[in-house]
Amino acid sequence: MLLFIVMTSTAILFIPGLTALTAKQNAWLVSLGAGISSFGVLIISTKLAQRFPGLTIAEYLPLIVGKIGGKVLAVSYFLFFTVLNILVVRETSEFLTVSALFGTPGIPINLVFVLICWYSAQKGIEVIVRMNQFILPLFVFAYLMACILAIPKADPSSLLPILEDGISPVMQNIWIPVQWYGEIAVLLMLIPLMNKPQEVLRKASYAVISAMLLLTFGSLTVLTVLGADVAGQMIFPIWFTAKTIEYGNYIQRVELLALPLWLTGIMVKSSLLFYVTILAARQSVGRKHPKLIAASVMVIVFSGASFLIPNTMALLEFLTTYWPSVSLLFEVVLPLLLLAITLIRKKKGGCRQ
Amino acid sequence: MFDQLITRIRSKNIGKENPLLDERSQAGEHLSSAIGHNRQALQQIFEKCSDISFREFQLHSTKKIKAFIVYSDSLCKPEIINDAILKPIMLEVSARKKDLQTKTDPSMNIGLSTDTHLAINAGDIPDIILQHLLTNYKADTLSLISEAADAVLEDNLVLIIDGYPIGIKASVQGYNIRQINEPTTEPNIRGPRDGFVENIGTNLSLLRRRIRTSRLKAENMTVGTLSKTKVNICYIQGVANEKVVTEVKSRIEKITIDNVLDSSYIEEFISDEPISLFPLVQYTERPDKAAASLFEGRIAIIVDNSPSVLIVPCTFIALIQASEDYYYSALFGSFARIGRFMAINIALLVPAITVAAFSINQALIPISLLNTVAGARESLPLPISMEIFLMELVFELLREAGVRLPRTVGQAVSTVGGLVIGQAAVDAGIVSPTSVVVVGLTAIASFTFPDYNVGTSIRIIRFSLIIMASVFGIVGIIFGLMILLTHLCSLRSFGVPYLSPIAPLTPQDLKDTVIRVPWWAMFTRPRFFGGKEPLRSDANQLKQKLKKRRNKK
Numbered sequence: 001m002l003l004f005i006v007m008t009s010t011a012i013l014f015i016p017g018l019t020a021l022t023a024k025q026n027a028w029l030v031s032l033g034a035g036i037s038s039f040g041v042l043i044i045s046t047k048l049a050q051r052f053p054g055l056t057i058a059e060y061l062p063l064i065v066g067k068i069g070g071k072v073l074a075v076s077y078f079l080f081f082t083v084l085n086i087l088v089v090r091e092t093s094e095f096l097t098v099s100a101l102f103g104t105p106g107i108p109i110n111l112v113f114v115l116i117c118w119y120s121a122q123k124g125i126e127v128i129v130r131m132n133q134f135i136l137p138l139f140v141f142a143y144l145m146a147c148i149l150a151i152p153k154a155d156p157s158s159l160l161p162i163l164e165d166g167i168s169p170v171m172q173n174i175w176i177p178v179q180w181y182g183e184i185a186v187l188l189m190l191i192p193l194m195n196k197p198q199e200v201l202r203k204a205s206y207a208v209i210s211a212m213l214l215l216t217f218g219s220l221t222v223l224t225v226l227g228a229d230v231a232g233q234m235i236f237p238i239w240f241t242a243k244t245i246e247y248g249n250y251i252q253r254v255e256l257l258a259l260p261l262w263l264t265g266i267m268v269k270s271s272l273l274f275y276v277t278i279l280a281a282r283q284s285v286g287r288k289h290p291k292l293i294a295a296s297v298m299v300i301v302f303s304g305a306s307f308l309i310p311n312t313m314a315l316l317e318f319l320t321t322y323w324p325s326v327s328l329l330f331e332v333v334l335p336l337l338l339l340a341i342t343l344i345r346k347k348k349g350g351c352r353q
Numbered sequence: 354m355f356d357q358l359i360t361r362i363r364s365k366n367i368g369k370e371n372p373l374l375d376e377r378s379q380a381g382e383h384l385s386s387a388i389g390h391n392r393q394a395l396q397q398i399f400e401k402c403s404d405i406s407f408r409e410f411q412l413h414s415t416k417k418i419k420a421f422i423v424y425s426d427s428l429c430k431p432e433i434i435n436d437a438i439l440k441p442i443m444l445e446v447s448a449r450k451k452d453l454q455t456k457t458d459p460s461m462n463i464g465l466s467t468d469t470h471l472a473i474n475a476g477d478i479p480d481i482i483l484q485h486l487l488t489n490y491k492a493d494t495l496s497l498i499s500e501a502a503d504a505v506l507e508d509n510l511v512l513i514i515d516g517y518p519i520g521i522k523a524s525v526q527g528y529n530i531r532q533i534n535e536p537t538t539e540p541n542i543r544g545p546r547d548g549f550v551e552n553i554g555t556n557l558s559l560l561r562r563r564i565r566t567s568r569l570k571a572e573n574m575t576v577g578t579l580s581k582t583k584v585n586i587c588y589i590q591g592v593a594n595e596k597v598v599t600e601v602k603s604r605i606e607k608i609t610i611d612n613v614l615d616s617s618y619i620e621e622f623i624s625d626e627p628i629s630l631f632p633l634v635q636y637t638e639r640p641d642k643a644a645a646s647l648f649e650g651r652i653a654i655i656v657d658n659s660p661s662v663l664i665v666p667c668t669f670i671a672l673i674q675a676s677e678d679y680y681y682s683a684l685f686g687s688f689a690r691i692g693r694f695m696a697i698n699i700a701l702l703v704p705a706i707t708v709a710a711f712s713i714n715q716a717l718i719p720i721s722l723l724n725t726v727a728g729a730r731e732s733l734p735l736p737i738s739m740e741i742f743l744m745e746l747v748f749e750l751l752r753e754a755g756v757r758l759p760r761t762v763g764q765a766v767s768t769v770g771g772l773v774i775g776q777a778a779v780d781a782g783i784v785s786p787t788s789v790v791v792v793g794l795t796a797i798a799s800f801t802f803p804d805y806n807v808g809t810s811i812r813i814i815r816f817s818l819i820i821m822a823s824v825f826g827i828v829g830i831i832f833g834l835m836i837l838l839t840h841l842c843s844l845r846s847f848g849v850p851y852l853s854p855i856a857p858l859t860p861q862d863l864k865d866t867v868i869r870v871p872w873w874a875m876f877t878r879p880r881f882f883g884g885k886e887p888l889r890s891d892a893n894q895l896k897q898k899l900k901k902r903r904n905k906k
Contacts, residue, residue: 096828104825112825112832120839130842131835133856256717260831267835 031219035212041184042208044335046201049191051342057188057335058283064338073334074284077188080330081280082300084183085273087315087323089113089305092266094312099239099259107306114302117267121274122294125193128271135264142261143214146242146254147221153244154224184208185331189276274301382498388419388515391498395423395511398502404428405505410443412478412514419515423501428508430527433489438510438523441486479517491524506581530555536638536660538805544680548638553583553657559640560587560655564647568592571655574605576619580612583657584619587643592650594883597847601652601665616656616663623654623665625845630813632806633846635667642676650884666847666882670854670866673697675803678869687868692801694867699798700811704741705818705830707791711737713826726787733785738823740784744792745816747774752796853881873898 052060057077062070092113093106120128184204191200222237225244242255274297281293309315384391392407399405404427412418420442424434483492491509495501501511501520508526533555536548549556557571568590576584584605588598604623613619620634637643638660643653646664654663664671673693678686710717711726718726733740751770755763775793778784795815799808814837821829844851854862862879864870873894877887 109825109828112829116832116835116839119836123839123843127839127842130850130852130856131838133858134838134842134852253717256714256827260827260834263828263831264835264838267831271839 031215032212035208035215038184038208038212039205041331041335042187042201042204044332044339045185045187046191046204048335048339048342049188049200051339054192056190056192056279056283058280061338064341071284074280077330078277078280078284080326081186081189081273081277082297082304084327085270085277085301086304086308087319088266088270088273089117089301090309090315092263092270093305094315095236095239096263098236098312099255110302110305113267113270114298114305117270117274118294118298118301120267120271121278125190125272125275128268128275131271132268135261135268138261139265140214142258143218146238146245146258147218149245149247149254150221150225150241154221155227156224183327183331185335186272186276188335189279274298277301383496384498384501384513384518384520386516386518388421388513391513391520392421394498395501395505398498399423399505410439412442418478420512422510422512423505424510424525425505425508428506428528429510429525433525433527434510437488438512438525441488442482442512445486477517478514479519479521482512482514483521487521487523489523489525493522495520495522503581533559539637539639539642539676539803541639541675541677541680544677545639545641547640549640549643549655549660549662551658551660553585553655556640556655556660556662557585557587560644560647560653563640563644564589569647572602574602576605576608576610576656577613578609578611580614582613584613585655587647587653587655589647589650591886592648592878592884593652594650594885597666597849597883598652600847601654605654613656614658616654616659616661619654619656620663623663625847629844630810630840631669631844631851632672632804632810633667633844633851635664635671635804636661636806637664638662639676645676645679646671648878648889650878650882666849667851668846668849668853668881669841669851672804672807673802674865674869679872683869683871687870690867690869696798696801697807697811700795700801700808701815701818702830703795703798704745704791704815705822705833706827707787708738708741708819709822709826709830711787712823717827726785729785729787732782734783736823737785737788738819740788741791742816742819744784744788745795745819748792748796749812849881849883854879857881 048057049055052063055063058074061074061077064070065073089110090106093109096109097104097106120131184207187200187204218238222241225241226237239255239259242258245254278294278297281297282290285293309318382394396407405423405425407421407423409419409421412420422434422438479494483494495504495511496519501513501522504511504520504522508524508528509522510525512521512523514521530552531550533547533550535546539548547559549559560571561569566589570586570588570590572586574584574586576582586598586601586605601623605619608619608622610618610622616636620632620636624633626633635646637646643662643664647653652665654665656663673690675689675693678689680686681689706717711730715723730737735743747770751766751774754766754770758766775789779786779789799812799815802808802811814833818830818833821833823829825832841852842850842856850857853859854866859880861877862881864875865879873890876890876895878884878889880887
């Protein structure tokens with residue numbers, strides 16, 4: 001359930017627009033394909049975690065690649081999670097300045113947002129999970145409501161022609177949404193905290209499947225309602241899709257009612273990322289000053305979100321060109337390599353478990 | 354930070370503290386067989402206590418055995434002392450003693466002496482009194498001076514006879530107790546009307562009348578070094594979680610305070626979080642509610658001199674459940690529940706949303722309404738956020754005044770408050786009618802909760818939400834609610850997560866949250882309280898009911 005919200009909350013906002021830009025009317029196929037490929041991430045991370053029961057990735061990295069290399073990799077994972085968190089915060093404030101808070105500078109939003117998420121992260125994983133349980137039904141409800149209410153405006157013909165240029169543009173674009181699905185890699189840190197680590201694979205695959213279906217559905221709605229060209233030019237097409245909803249004078253302004261629920265979803269996600277980042281920092285950098293580390297993580301994320309990226313276009317460029325390869329490296333390539341190393345070692349009988 | 358402050362203040366004061374007062378300086382001393390000594394000791398203890406009376410008399414007309422009784426005038430009923438204690442003792446001891454001495458032979462004596470724990474041969478005067486004469490249901494012996502003193506203070510009469518190092522106590526309780534009547538804070542339309550009173554015995558009887566099983570346990574404890582307040586911990590064995598019971602006991606044992614005037618003292622001591630916006634211990638004045646909680650596997654704490662019985666563990670949902678929900682039909686009960694949940698949202702959010710909608714997110718208001726409202730707001734001096742904030746403050750003042758004032762004046766206050774401040778302020782162009790409507794709505798909504806505490810905590814949160822809304826609009830409200838949700842999720846009451854059964858989710862227990870299913874379908878107790886016997890009634894009942902319905906079709 002938690003993974004579900006981790007994947008969907010920000011992906012909902014960005015995927016339709018970013019994929020429509022390049023894949024045009026086949027963008028929904030991209031979300032579908034990315035969902036399937038994210039199973040790879042899931043399987044890799046669970047297999048890896050099963051080799052080292054009770055340890056997070058920051059803890060078992062030194063076991064695999066030796067002390068110094070492991071430390072370096074663990075720190076880089078910590079940086080990866082930090083950047084991921086920065087991106088989430090930044091995405092949110094961008095979304096808010098576009099949607100509900102016109103003209104409000106991003107910095108105060110970032111500050112309050114970061115403070116709140118940091119506060120919930122400090123309360124521990126259990127609290128975050130419970131918050132998630134509380135919010136998830138509302139979140140899904142708001143999302144589905146926005147999509148379903150928009151259906152009468154939908155025009156299926158805008159989906160045609162399917163696969164105009166063959167399958168290659170779809171395949172090329174899959175790696176953009178994969179980064180959101182790939183956020184499932186937080187499992188690398190979380191599996192040891194779970195009650196029944198054996199069931200992770202089964203439960204997480206439910207999450208992946210449902211997230212995949214929901215996102216595909218969302219992309220479909222956006223594409224049919226707005227059309228691929230318009231959707232591609234917009235930053236947050238789902239928001240504008242919700243804006244088009246109007247039934248007489250009764251049901252209108254759905255987007256402002258759905259916004260709170262989306263926002264809560266994102267906040268849970270960010271809290272979880274904060275938790276993971278702080279955990280990774282403690283396990284990789286040091287355990288001596290937990291409060292200091294937590295506070296500095298907060299400061300880093302806040303200043304990163306506020307000052308690293310100058311504007312929305314830069315954010316989008318970063319998200320489409322640089323970040324996918326970086327996240328693929330951390331979410332797929334590195335875990336795969338680690339898994340390979342452990343497997344080979346085990347065959348040789350030199351595993352140090 | 355608050356915690357740190359408190360600990361700092363405490364640590365500063367620790368050095369200066371005097372040891373807690375304790376009057377039991379003669380704690381270990383036994384009663385002696387010399388009556389003069391005993392009397393002196395007791396008189397010394399009760400020096401300058403004008404309500405403690407001593408009365409000396411002679412038991413045996415011929416042998417002239419001296420004896421005296423000690424009792425408290427203020428706690429005793431004179432008729433009991435006269436008719437049921439002094440009369441039989443003074444008139445019949447001599448006769449009985451002769452009887453016994455002539456009739457019983459030595460062998461019987463041995464048998465008798467092993468029966469009683471007095472270890473003095475039968476035929477003793479205290480024994481005779483206790484076994485045959487004292488027509489009092491709660492008589493017992495005691496051997497320590499401190500015991501005697503305590504007994505006198507606990508509504509007892511103590512009889513001490515010359516030549517015997519023991520005393521006899523008998524309950525002569527006779528002070529006035531408030532009549533059992535309908536609890537004023539939790540009235541209802543259907544269902545039992547009796548309410549708890551200030552006497553612990555009466556309260557326990559109200560519970561016992563509803564739960565006539567030996568498994569209803571009521572463990573005695575005493576809290577308060579000076580007030581010596583009696584505390585009863587009631588639970589149904591097997592239904593309640595044993596771990597929680599022991600936890601409650603250990604937390605109450607740890608309390609060191611000189612007095613306990615109300616159960617709220619205990620509440621603050623045993624609450625999980627030192628400072629929390631929400632009540633982590635529930636209280637009720639309704640015996641039926643307390644009994645229902647016991648059947649759910651919770652624990653009731655009855656405190657003497659307090660009509661509010663504490664119930665732990667407490668969940669947020671439990672604070673929303675009114676006992677009446679269960680007495681109406683399930684349909685209407687659920688309807689009332691849903692209404693109450695909406696009331697929470699209204700009380701919490703409506704002022705904040707109004708502020709957000711009027712100041713930042715105008716998009717929320719339909720065009721037609723926006724026109725009229727904007728027109729009306731043109732000539733007003735204050736921004737909407739200030740306006741609503743001030744009106745809420747005024748309402749808080751009125752509410753506080755309404756509670757404090759005598760009933761006759763209270764009418765006047767509500768008239769002045771409602772009419773003058775409401776209508777006149779609008780007419781004078783100080784506030785807009787919208788904000789009066791909003792404040793009135795939230796005021797009504799905040800009084801719909803069965804638990805008064807929830808209303809107060811929601812009122813506090815409301816103010817901070819208004820501030821958040823005036824800064825960030827709708828987003829600010831969400832920020833505020835997220836903090837609130839984090840707080841709620843992190844709360845635990847005696848190990849039970851505060852938001853159960855919603856988060857963590859236990860789908861089976863949702864049957865008694867937003868809706869209330871009929872009793873035939875409620876065949877399990879709430880799981881999150883952790884009792885061992887989850888089954889409430891036969892699960893087959895449900896199947897049979899459903900089968901019947903199917904057959905009808």
